[in-house]
Amino acid sequence: MANGIASIGECMLELSGRSGSDWRLGFAGDTFNTLWALHALSPERPATYVTAFGDDPFSRDQIAFFAENGIGVGNSPVIAGARPGLYAITLTGAERAFTYWRSDAAARQLASDPTALAKSLEDQALVYFSGITLAILDEAARKTLLTAIVAARKAGSLVAFDPNYRPRLWPSRETAQAAILEALAVADIALPTFPDEQMLFGDATPQATAERLCKLTGEVVVKNGEQPALIALNGASQVIEAVHVAAPVDTTGAGDSFNGGYLAARLAGLAPAAAARRAHKVAAAVVQVRGALAPFETLRAAFDS
Template sequence: MTANGIASIGECMLELSGQAGPNWRMGFAGDTFNTLWALHALSPERPATYISAFGDDPFSRDQIDFFAQNGIGIGISPVIAGARPGLYAITLTGAERAFTYWRSDAAARQLASDPAALAKSLENQALVYFSGITLAILDGPARRTLLDAVAKARAAGSLVAFDPNYRPRLWQSREAAQTTIPEALAVTDIALPTFPDEQMLFADETPQATAERLGKQVGEVVVKNGEDAALVALNGTAQPVPAVHVATPVDTTGAGDSFNGGYLAARLAGHVPADAARRAHQVAAAVVQVRGALAPFEVLRTAFEA
């Protein structure tokens, strides 16, 4: 069977985003799901799978239904009796966001609890995507199970993409992240780091330093840097690709995740890395002009083709 699917591994949470006054809007989001959302919108011909673990509560059922309504499956992800999804709330100061989380007992922490099911879900995938947040929510043995499954999928022909996405509060220690992330890079084909994260974790002085460090393990590296240019490094040769300036952003939630989705969709479609980064910037610029992490599919497609 020809590998054609796209799979993303991680935690999708309930998202509360503030509206006018005391009212809140509930949706579903999380870094790896946000990326898959954009990737699926821009690669609709490819079967999309979100690999995680889910509870059996009404919110989990609604989440799975939401995925299905938008053409996204869950593979053989475990459904765990008594478990429930994590929750976060977004508060905004202008367009800049802050997050409050309730996720310590989230079902997604058990996404590697059935190694055979995890491996089965990763079969016949053209692309497998995961992040440092995926790793951070797992304990040590589960991380090993996940990385072994990703390595097996890669050996079978899947392209593997990884965003280190360092979030200090999720890790037991800075040293644990410094040890684990290089292990993930060892099974990665495309790395999509964010410079401020890498500066915080590894004390990189410049995006070029990040690209050079990761380039020792990964052939294709794209260093995101907010409103500044992304640095695309391919086998040691680096090229800056300017970001798209948005004069009045509404909400920056999910911008980097959507950049990743746009970049990976473009690469799967055969675009060279620099053009893929240009399209990814356009997608990210569209996302910061809507509230919440998920922009409508048509908005993403229009931005991608502009």
């Protein structure tokens, strides 16, 4: 029986500021952040990050960091001469801004070997990807990716997708709309964020987002920052209040960690409403630490509280 969890996308080098010119180098990216939380909360499930790596020292450090934390890389290709993308976080209070260097990142070639990609998705209980995964690929590579995901789903994998719309990564709004709608059509669980959906599709309310997505995907959880999440399933919807944090430190990775908490709870057999409550607790813990990746013990304590 399939037991693993796989997440597909780009893990970047993360520079997070401490004070002055003192920067900390880490590894993060939306789909990796989600897998990090999922792995912390489902330690009995083999975790695989599906991407592509360069042959440079930073890529080797990434792979070693994954291994040190119990995360494999499946059959992810190593691309000669390529290297990871890089981003820097700057903070105003707890709110963050990002500066990116990623145009030639190795992860853009994660679908360059369709056989290896399909192999990485074999025997997975859950396959997760995002709109950023789609955005870094060209049209042909997106089709290769979706073909592999459809095959995994037919073999029994649960597929979860976060549209995670980032306008600067797409050539046009229309291209993003088309690609994201194709992805939603092959997903079992959608985990959108309302402001993204409002920007991309013009939704007036989270309820409008849920109603639109329920026509494509059976289970929808609309995140909305500090506002309540909205769950829509089988024609019914339910509001789940967020956990208020009086003095957040850094909101980086909060939504990704919510996704990880929600999916871990669903894999453990919890109902959607209970899963969303656990997910809110996980997100609340993450905004109280710096950087996108909270320690495993912090995530577990929040999830079990």
